[in-house]
């Protein structure tokens with residue numbers, strides 16, 4: 692079965708503060724990657740928490756295949772929907788393999804024993820995220836980027852249909868950033884659905900089917916295809932920076948870059964004075 696996670700007219704406010712967002716409509720569909728972008732503090736993580744069921748929306752509703760999230764048991768929900776939070780600092784001393792196997796919990800029997808199938812799934816997810824060589828390492832000794840790939844392997848091992856990932860590429864080098872998005876694209880082709888928060892607008896432009904752009908100045912995000920959402924004027928306004936959008940010479944996807952603020956170094960166009968001395 693193909694699954695859809697839907698947010699309809701969702702609003703959220705922390706305590707009595709003004710709403711982080713309101714009237715948000717979003718859908719995470721099998722076979723698609725929804726990108727969630729926007730400046731710091733615009734509500735991206737809050738939206739993922741609401742869509743994962745961790746936070747209840749103040750108004751509106753979040754449904755999985757038409758049923759409110761609250762109607763699912765934790766285990767039933769976890770078999771379909773997985774959430775990778777932004778900062779995970781587990782306080783346990785487990786090996787990488789054990790952390791990946793934690794993802795199998797919604798599938799394990801009453802006694803919590805791992806079957807041969809559970810181990811096969813864990814090993815496949817370690818191959819997908821290129822962490823086989825780390826299998827026996829203590830998780831707490833890994834670098835930030837290595838941890839991030841292990842945690843991704845762990846939620847892939849959960850075998851959910853829909854994955855909500857909060858900045859999964861934040862600590863990754865450029866090789867692992869592109870590998871991760873390429874992996875998501877392959878998994879989306881296989882029928883998984885993703886919502887991914889990212890600050891990398893160029894990766895979002897290239898790999899996401901649809902985007903939501905949250906801003907600090909309006910409560911309702913801008914939504915559409917990457918070409919519709921990623922325009923110079925929209926991004927410049929959202930990020931309060933001079934942002935230019937060209938076309939990627941090979942992929943033809945929007946190519947986003949920020950101009951240097953006036954008086955702070957080389958500007959766009961390259962017609963300023965050449966840089967001389969003082970820098971190495």
Ligand SMILES: Nc1ncnc2c1ncn2[C@@H]1O[C@H](COP(=O)(O)OP(=O)(O)O)[C@@H](O)[C@H]1O
Pocket residue numbers: 705711729730731732733734735736737738
């Ligand atoms: N637990 C919380 N209590 C109160 N305010 C919060 C809490 N978490 C986040 N906020 C505020 O909500 C807004 C959105 O935060 P967040 O969703 O983390 O933004 P983003 O992920 O886009 O950077 C920010 O103004 C942030 O300070």
Ligand SMILES: [Mg+2]
Pocket residue numbers: 735736737777
């Ligand atoms: Mg965040």
